[in-house]
Amino acid sequence: MECFNGIIHKALKQGEKLGVYLILRFQKTRAKYITVSNGETDEMSYNEAGGIGIQAFTKDGGCGFASTEKIDEESCLKMVNMAANIAHQVDKRGGKQNKEIFKVPAIKDIINADVKYPFDYLTIEKEEAYLLSLNKEIITQYNSMENSIAIETLYKSIEDQWRIVRSDGTDVTYNIPRTVVSNLITAKGVNTATTRAAISGSDASLLIDTEKRNRLIKRTKNSCKLAINLLKSPKIKGGSYKIVLDYALAKGLAHEAFGHAVESDGMKTSILGNEKGFLKKGEEVASPIVTIIDESIEGDYAYQPYSANGVKRDRVKIVDKGILVGALADVFSAEEAGVSITGAGRAESYRHIPLPRMSNIRIEVENSIPTTRDIEDITPEELYKILVESNLAAEDEEVLYLVGYKGGQVKPSQGEFVFNCSGIYMLKEGCSLYQPAIFSGKVLSALKSITAAIGPLKLDAQGTCGKAGQSVPSSGGAPYFILLEANKDVIIGGE
Amino acid sequence: MEYIKNLENKIKEYMVKSKGELQIKGWYYGANKNTSIKIGLKNNQLGGAYSCPRAEESIRGKIYIIWNDDRRSIAILQSNTARNFDKMVELWRRASYVEIEGADIYAAQKYPQVKLFDEEVNHLIYSDQDYLFELLDEYKNEFGSNGINDVNGSVSASSFQQYICNSKGLRICNRSTSFSTFILGDDIYGRSFISRKKICKPKKQQIIQDSITRINQLKTRIKISGGEMEVLLLPQVMESFIQHYLLNNLNGSNVVNKRSIFSLDNFNQEVEAIRKDMSLCINTITDYNQGSYISTFEGVPGGEAFLIKNGKLKTPILDLKHGKKANRKATPVPAGKGSIQFYSNDMVTLQEAIEQMDKGIIVCDLLGMHTQDPTSGNYSLTSPNSIYVENGRVIGGCKAVISGNIFKDLRSQHTKLGKINFEEIPFALIKSKVTGEK
Numbered sequence: 001m002e003c004f005n006g007i008i009h010k011a012l013k014q015g016e017k018l019g020v021y022l023i024l025r026f027q028k029t030r031a032k033y034i035t036v037s038n039g040e041t042d043e044m045s046y047n048e049a050g051g052i053g054i055q056a057f058t059k060d061g062g063c064g065f066a067s068t069e070k071i072d073e074e075s076c077l078k079m080v081n082m083a084a085n086i087a088h089q090v091d092k093r094g095g096k097q098n099k100e101i102f103k104v105p106a107i108k109d110i111i112n113a114d115v116k117y118p119f120d121y122l123t124i125e126k127e128e129a130y131l132l133s134l135n136k137e138i139i140t141q142y143n144s145m146e147n148s149i150a151i152e153t154l155y156k157s158i159e160d161q162w163r164i165v166r167s168d169g170t171d172v173t174y175n176i177p178r179t180v181v182s183n184l185i186t187a188k189g190v191n192t193a194t195t196r197a198a199i200s201g202s203d204a205s206l207l208i209d210t211e212k213r214n215r216l217i218k219r220t221k222n223s224c225k226l227a228i229n230l231l232k233s234p235k236i237k238g239g240s241y242k243i244v245l246d247y248a249l250a251k252g253l254a255h256e257a258f259g260h261a262v263e264s265d266g267m268k269t270s271i272l273g274n275e276k277g278f279l280k281k282g283e284e285v286a287s288p289i290v291t292i293i294d295e296s297i298e299g300d301y302a303y304q305p306y307s308a309n310g311v312k313r314d315r316v317k318i319v320d321k322g323i324l325v326g327a328l329a330d331v332f333s334a335e336e337a338g339v340s341i342t343g344a345g346r347a348e349s350y351r352h353i354p355l356p357r358m359s360n361i362r363i364e365v366e367n368s369i370p371t372t373r374d375i376e377d378i379t380p381e382e383l384y385k386i387l388v389e390s391n392l393a394a395e396d397e398e399v400l401y402l403v404g405y406k407g408g409q410v411k412p413s414q415g416e417f418v419f420n421c422s423g424i425y426m427l428k429e430g431c432s433l434y435q436p437a438i439f440s441g442k443v444l445s446a447l448k449s450i451t452a453a454i455g456p457l458k459l460d461a462q463g464t465c466g467k468a469g470q471s472v473p474s475s476g477g478a479p480y481f482i483l484l485e486a487n488k489d490v491i492i493g494g495e
Numbered sequence: 496m497e498y499i500k501n502l503e504n505k506i507k508e509y510m511v512k513s514k515g516e517l518q519i520k521g522w523y524y525g526a527n528k529n530t531s532i533k534i535g536l537k538n539n540q541l542g543g544a545y546s547c548p549r550a551e552e553s554i555r556g557k558i559y560i561i562w563n564d565d566r567r568s569i570a571i572l573q574s575n576t577a578r579n580f581d582k583m584v585e586l587w588r589r590a591s592y593v594e595i596e597g598a599d600i601y602a603a604q605k606y607p608q609v610k611l612f613d614e615e616v617n618h619l620i621y622s623d624q625d626y627l628f629e630l631l632d633e634y635k636n637e638f639g640s641n642g643i644n645d646v647n648g649s650v651s652a653s654s655f656q657q658y659i660c661n662s663k664g665l666r667i668c669n670r671s672t673s674f675s676t677f678i679l680g681d682d683i684y685g686r687s688f689i690s691r692k693k694i695c696k697p698k699k700q701q702i703i704q705d706s707i708t709r710i711n712q713l714k715t716r717i718k719i720s721g722g723e724m725e726v727l728l729l730p731q732v733m734e735s736f737i738q739h740y741l742l743n744n745l746n747g748s749n750v751v752n753k754r755s756i757f758s759l760d761n762f763n764q765e766v767e768a769i770r771k772d773m774s775l776c777i778n779t780i781t782d783y784n785q786g787s788y789i790s791t792f793e794g795v796p797g798g799e800a801f802l803i804k805n806g807k808l809k810t811p812i813l814d815l816k817h818g819k820k821a822n823r824k825a826t827p828v829p830a831g832k833g834s835i836q837f838y839s840n841d842m843v844t845l846q847e848a849i850e851q852m853d854k855g856i857i858v859c860d861l862l863g864m865h866t867q868d869p870t871s872g873n874y875s876l877t878s879p880n881s882i883y884v885e886n887g888r889v890i891g892g893c894k895a896v897i898s899g900n901i902f903k904d905l906r907s908q909h910t911k912l913g914k915i916n917f918e919e920i921p922f923a924l925i926k927s928k929v930t931g932e933k
Contacts, residue, residue: 037752046590047571065549070574086548095542124590150753186754192870238930265545269682332544407866413682416879420866438863440877440896493875493896495928
């Protein structure tokens with residue numbers, strides 16, 4: 001990114017001349033995508049892209065934005081002029097002004113993420129060969145006379161490089177390597193059902209390292225079995241139940257119920273903001289054994305060490321022993337939300353304006369019941385046994401076990417959130433399987449129902465988080481399983 | 496355009512034998528040069544750090560290459576691609592793959608005439624940006640005078656120069672525009688609009704008035720008890736069902752790769768998928784529709800095609816590759832708003848539909864559509880904002896969770912579709928299982 005020094009110097013000079021403060025965001029991306037369908041390569045591509053995003057602020061705080069994918073002096077200066085012109089227009093038209101960026105201290109830093117295998121370690125042909133063998137290995141095991149299985153394997157390996165430069169002298173360079181392999185499984189018999197299994201990280205170790213590869217195979221086999229069993233499973237009766245969530249669904253709970261509701265740009269209308277638009281710090285929002293933390297973790301799929309505004313990203317305790325204590329805040333709305341800046345601003349690309357976002361969000365539960373086994377090896381029957389033996393469920397009690405996160409959504413202003421699973425087990429001797437159904441909850445009470453957890457923390461639940469038309473990588477987790485008591489504000493949608 | 500000239504010259508350099516394994520046998524590309532402006536309103540205020548006005552210039556597209564040994568490559572095009580072609584072509588070659596039954600380069604004899612460019616929208620970008628600011632002001636004023644305290648919105652105008660070319664002599668070069676806007680009141684209910692033309696006054700009034708009416712209906716909150724009841728899916732909600740369940744299952748790649756509820760045999764046998772009076776078709780040649788175009792990047796002309804006619808499966812949505820695999824003709828592919836038409840031969844009016852609701856809900860929004868399994872047809876979705884109706888009378892806003900199977904619904908004799916003025920997609924009245932908060 002050093003090659004941009006000349007352009008940066010001229011752009012900052014131009015900003016000065018036009019009376020604006022600039023944030024320059026340079027992005028360069030390399031990406032490899034491979035899709036394998038039912039034992040054959042469906043598509044494969046290598047792409048390089050990049051560009052510059054320019055945010056300009058007048059002295060009064062009027063703001064304008066312009067972007068171009070041409071990283072050259074002429075295009076950059078043209079966009080500086082455009083952004084500055086827009087910013088002045090905003091002032092003239094009485095638009096919202098924001099001068100917070102002027103208060104942030106300048107910083108210089110270069111961070112190179114530590115990866116075991118660099119982006120070019122494997123050729124794309126080698127990666128294709130790994131994926132073909134993985135796809136074929138599984139698909140041949142699950143096709144039968146009665147049912148057929150289709151598997152689409154998606155591989156995405158991306159290396160983003162960012163350089164954030166501000167008029168105050170800030171100059172931060174960092175890279176974000178990320179890789180994911182996911183298998184989309186469709187079973188067909190009398191009905192049709194789809195499930196998913198994935199593993200994510202920062203490099204090609206997902207394909208090379210035996211431990212990770214075996215974990216993906218185990219997860220995919222479990223998902224294949226689940227998809228086949230779903231073909232004949234009924235729908236659950238809608239209502240409120242005692243529920244066990246796996247760690248990926250628990251991540252969904254933290255992400256949808258709390259993560260979005262504490263993003264500082266939405267605090268004015270969020271249910272976790274008060275009438276002044278400040279975070280309701282000190283409010284009891286979860287059971288006292290629950291803590292929620294958001295943290296960028298090196299090696300994780302959603303790693304990002306600095307914000308897209310050039311501010312270091314902090315570890316944020318959002319809920320501490322049931323009490324709301326922190327928010328995910330960026331430069332522009334931290335003060336309005338009555339919280340400190342945590343460097344939470346993220347952007348999908350140079351073309352987008354950064355917004356406060358999560359990275360890796362997790363639920364921690366005190367006194368989680370230990371287990372030495374891998375979560376992938378624990379069957380619903382064994383889980384039921386652990387619950388009964390630990391006095392967490394009575395033998396005749398109705399307890400639902402939801403498996404496999406399929407995404408979620410939230411309306412922070414109304415405090416309503418949902419997420420969906422891949423399947424539901426009624427836990428008992430000889431568990432029965434039901435079709436997936438939506439988990440619909442209320443932010444202010446859902447987390448108060450958490451009463452226990454089983455297993456160690458697992459933080460690799462991977463996803464993509466959408467907000468205001470921008471998608472960014474997300475991840476998180478919890479102990480293997482968390483237990484929620486029946487709560488009238490948590491509804492499982494069903495028949 | 497110089498970019499296109501340079502790109503073509505570079506491609507031609509690689510069509511000769513001396514390039515060895517880098518020799519290109521066939522190719523197509525599509526590229527869009529885009530200039531756009533977008534203005535936002537957040538919490539009643541124009542601009543701000545998150546929704547500040549923004550301008551963008553870009554060239555973006557896709558290139559597809561058939562190498563001399565029949566391997567294939569696919570890659571994105573950017574402004575820098577022509578300049579870095581020699582480096583990129585080597586990287587593309589390294590990422591090439593074998594495509595069994597890969598499609599050939601295609602060029603049709605005839606392409607449709609379709610109007611895609613609106614001078615008024617173009618004018619908004621280059622000379623009259625006042626209109627964009629005034630529109631947001633109008634939203635704020637209209638909402639504010641109707642008791643709506645918090646207004647969010649945006650408006651954007653874009654102008655494109657599109658090039659679609661291939662090694663069989665196809666040369667399409669055309670201009671198009673796009674205008675889009677959305678409004679959201681009190682973070683409860685909102686509407687959006689997108690077209691190649693500027694929004695007309697009646698449509699603007701409709702989205703403003705519809706939003707005001709619904710927001711006020713939703714503000715009186717009640718809790719409902721569950722059970723099977725009438726569920727009216729407003730057009731924007733029904734559209735998400737069509738996109739998620741019908742189009743996903745009609746997608747050629749999903750059908751060919753067995754990731755759809757429908758098999759190729761189902762299409763060959765014209766199996767009845769939905770009720771006889773209902774049809775679903777693609778239309779990408781209506782003037783000024785956002786989803787209209789002259790040709791796909793592959794060179795397949797825009798046009799009309801029934802996917803489902805009178806309830807029976809007619810064709811999956813097929814690009815060249817999946818058309819070849821399915822042994823069927825490629826079809827136009829949906830490309831955004833207005834390119835899908837869904838209707839019944841027996842449509843009702845909104846008034847008639849509401850009047851026949853003894854007990855039911857009007858679903859104004861849904862959370863979680865993207866989490867549903869399209870292949871099963873099952874849905875289990877939360878609507879934080881539904882309107883409870885009793886004996887044809889609106890009672891108040893409520894939360895509801897709806898569950899069912901959309902394919903069963905679209906086969907049920909009870910289901911009705913209806914048209915609302917200015918709406919492209921119909922509303923649907925279905926019977927569904929509802930879980931309430933009571």
